[in-house]
Amino acid sequence: MKKPVGIGIIGCGTISPAYLKASKSFPILDIRGLADANPETAQRRADEFGLRAVTVQELLADPEIEIVVNLTIPKVHVEVGLAAVTAGKHVHSEKPLGITTAEARPLLEAAAARALRVGCAPDTFLGGAHQTCRKLVDDGAIGQPVGGTAFFMCPGHERWHPAPAFYYLEGGGPMLDMGPYYITDLVNLLGPVAQVAGMASTPRATRTITSQPLAGTSIPVEIPTHVSGTLHFVSGAVVSITMSFDVPKHRHLPLELYGTEGALIVPDPNFFGGQIERAEPGGDWQPVPTEHAYADGNYRILGVADMAHAIRENRPHRASGDLAFHVLEVMEAFNRSSESGAFIAIGSRPERPAPLDIHGL
Ligand SMILES: NC(=O)c1ccc[n+]([C@@H]2O[C@H](COP(=O)([O-])OP(=O)(O)OC[C@H]3O[C@@H](n4cnc5c(N)ncnc54)[C@H](O)[C@@H]3O)[C@@H](O)[C@H]2O)c1
Numbered sequence: 486m487k488k489p490v491g492i493g494i495i496g497c498g499t500i501s502p503a504y505l506k507a508s509k510s511f512p513i514l515d516i517r518g519l520a521d522a523n524p525e526t527a528q529r530r531a532d533e534f535g536l537r538a539v540t541v542q543e544l545l546a547d548p549e550i551e552i553v554v555n556l557t558i559p560k561v562h563v564e565v566g567l568a569a570v571t572a573g574k575h576v577h578s579e580k581p582l583g584i585t586t587a588e589a590r591p592l593l594e595a596a597a598a599r600a601l602r603v604g605c606a607p608d609t610f611l612g613g614a615h616q617t618c619r620k621l622v623d624d625g626a627i628g629q630p631v632g633g634t635a636f637f638m639c640p641g642h643e644r645w646h647p648a649p650a651f652y653y654l655e656g657g658g659p660m661l662d663m664g665p666y667y668i669t670d671l672v673n674l675l676g677p678v679a680q681v682a683g684m685a686s687t688p689r690a691t692r693t694i695t696s697q698p699l700a701g702t703s704i705p706v707e708i709p710t711h712v713s714g715t716l717h718f719v720s721g722a723v724v725s726i727t728m729s730f731d732v733p734k735h736r737h738l739p740l741e742l743y744g745t746e747g748a749l750i751v752p753d754p755n756f757f758g759g760q761i762e763r764a765e766p767g768g769d770w771q772p773v774p775t776e777h778a779y780a781d782g783n784y785r786i787l788g789v790a791d792m793a794h795a796i797r798e799n800r801p802h803r804a805s806g807d808l809a810f811h812v813l814e815v816m817e818a819f820n821r822s823s824e825s826g827a828f829i830a831i832g833s834r835p836e837r838p839a840p841l842d843i844h845g846l
Contacts, residue, residue, distance in 0.1 A: 489515035490793035493544040493574070495565055496556030497521040497530035499646065500579060503785045504554065505534045510782075511790035511846075513797070520544040522557075545572035551796065552577055552602075554789055559584050559656040566592045570601050575796065577604035577789045580665035581816065582809040584656035589813055593806050602796070603806030607666045608788030610673040611803060612757025613780025616841045618742075621749060621773065622674050623840070626763060628746025630675055633724040635716075635740050637663040637755075638732035643694045643704065650704045652730070653692055658708035659728035660685075663755070664816045667726065667740065668716070669808065670754035674742065675718045676837050677811055681829045683714030683819030688731050712819050719834070757784050778845030787846075794846050803838035811835045 492514050494501060498521070508514045518539040521527035531538035544550060545568060553569035555562055555578040563583040569576040570592065582605045583589030596603045609615065622630060637659060643649040651657050672678065687709050694702045713727040740751035747766065752759020758780035761773040779787055788804030795802035811833040818829035 487513060487794065487797040489513055490551050490796060491515050491517045491547070491549040492552050492554055492789065493518045493520065493547060493550040494554045494556060495520045495541055495544060495569075496558075496579070497527045498556065500785075501530055501556050502533070503783055504556065505530070505536070507784050507786040510784060511786065511793070513790055513793040513846075514786065517550050518544045518547060541568075545569065545574065551575060552789060552792060554786070555579060558651050559661065560651070560654070563588045563592050566603065567595055570596045570599060573599065573601070575602040575604070575792065577792055577804070578606065580606040580809065581661050582806060582813050584661065586810065586814050586817055589810055593810060596806065602792055602802060604788055604792045604802055604804050605806060605809030606785075606788060606804065607669050607754070608785065608791070608804045609666055609754055609757055610670045610838075611779065611787045611791065611841055612784065613775045613777040614752045614757065614759045614761055615670055615673065615754065616777035617773070617775045618749060618751045618761055619674055619840050620776070621761070621763065622742070626747060627742060627744025627749050630720060630722040630742055630744045632722055633671070633740065633742040634737065635667040635671065635724055635726040636735070636737040637667060637739065638727060638729040638735050638737070640733055641692060641710070641730040643692050643696060645696050647696060647698060649694060649696065653704055653706045653708065653710070655707050658710060658712070659730045660712045660816045660819055664728050665809070665812055666754040667728070668812045668815050670740065670751065671716065671724060672808065672811065672835070673838060674751070675722050676720050677718065677834050678716050678815045678831050679719045680717045680831060681714060681815055681818035681822055683712060683822035683829075685709035685712040685820055685823040709820060709823070714819050714822065716815065757782065757787075777841060777843050790846055801839070803841070805835065805838065807833070807835040808838060
């Protein structure tokens with residue numbers, strides 16, 4: 486049994502219970518402190534899970550904490566990440582890594598200069614269904630990948646999130662919010678992206694919150710809320726993608742891949758499991774059983790657990806800062822392409838993360 490790795494969580498809002506519940510599946514993780522800019526939020530979450538609430542400063546000064554898990558809102562991800570790295574901690578951030586590559590790059594550089602690790606959500610690509618799809622693609626189950634489709638389209642998060650304003654400000658929007666799940670899974674399956682063509686629109690200048698407790702409040706929209714385009718992978722595969730907060734309803738599946746020998750339905754990359762289906766050219770869809778671990782629940786901390794094992798085993802972690810930086814560069818390219826009318830070349834070329842063992846970590 487490896488020595489557990491001390492974890493401190495900064496940001497105790499909506500997503501934090503998922504991490505805290507999932508942490509119970511990973512004995513390598515020793516959650517030692519919860520902090521939030523709002524101390525009451527941290528205390529409430531600590532009481533709920535029988536953990537200790539501390540200030541951000543106390544958390545960063547705790548020598549037993551090796552990894553800071555950053556669950557704050559996107560526009561402060563880099564600021565909080567830099568504070569963690571400056572304090573000598575590895576950091577794993579919720580997605581996206583930052584709101585621009587320009588602000589995210591110094592975080593990677595600061596961590597590299599101190600031999601510290603940066604990790605980033607999503608870690609759903611490590612889920613059992615996605616790892617089984619990875620094995621299918623690597624084993625040639627669809628032949629040479631040719632193309633695919635990726636769709637996340639909904640009427641907007643102001644219908645359910647208690648504080649949805651950040652989704653419509655710089656750093657929000659459907660691409661930065663949901664693109665990480667789809668693009669990270671596609672890079673896991675197909676390798677890195679070479680270039681992007683994109684178009685983006687902002688059909689409404691304001692949105693009205695319908696969720697509680699802010700129902701009726703009007704919020705400004707600073708960013709495109711309907712983003713569509715094409716990903717051209719280094720491998721040659723071409724994938725059509727749409728991420729939107731402006732679609733009332735639709736019938737597209739989240740992810741499909743097409744190859745020279747077959748087609749694959751990849752389950753929703755926002756989840757760890759789901760039904761995989763494969764078809765041969767002209768044939769019917771056939772279900773494919775998921776072989777890999779972590780398909781039967783919400784394991785949203787798996788990337789942190791992988792980093793913790795990687796620290797003890799002295800190997801690379803999978804949900805890496807380099808992978809997240811590439812995904813951020815790709816997402817940023819949609820607006821740049823839309824504004825310029827040009828294809829945008831993607832400079833970063835992360836290693837494809839190593840596949841997970843069928844039995845998990
Ligand atoms: N809500 C979801 O379903 C969901 C799902 C997946 C990922 N995420 C991601 O998780 C992150 C957090 O989202 P959320 O929905 O939990 O947001 P939230 O607003 O509910 O919670 C964020 C928390 O961070 C705290 N915070 C903000 N700035 C801080 C700072 N500088 N220092 C310390 N604490 C600070 C806030 O006080 C708040 O409690 C985002 O990056 C989001 O993309 C959210």
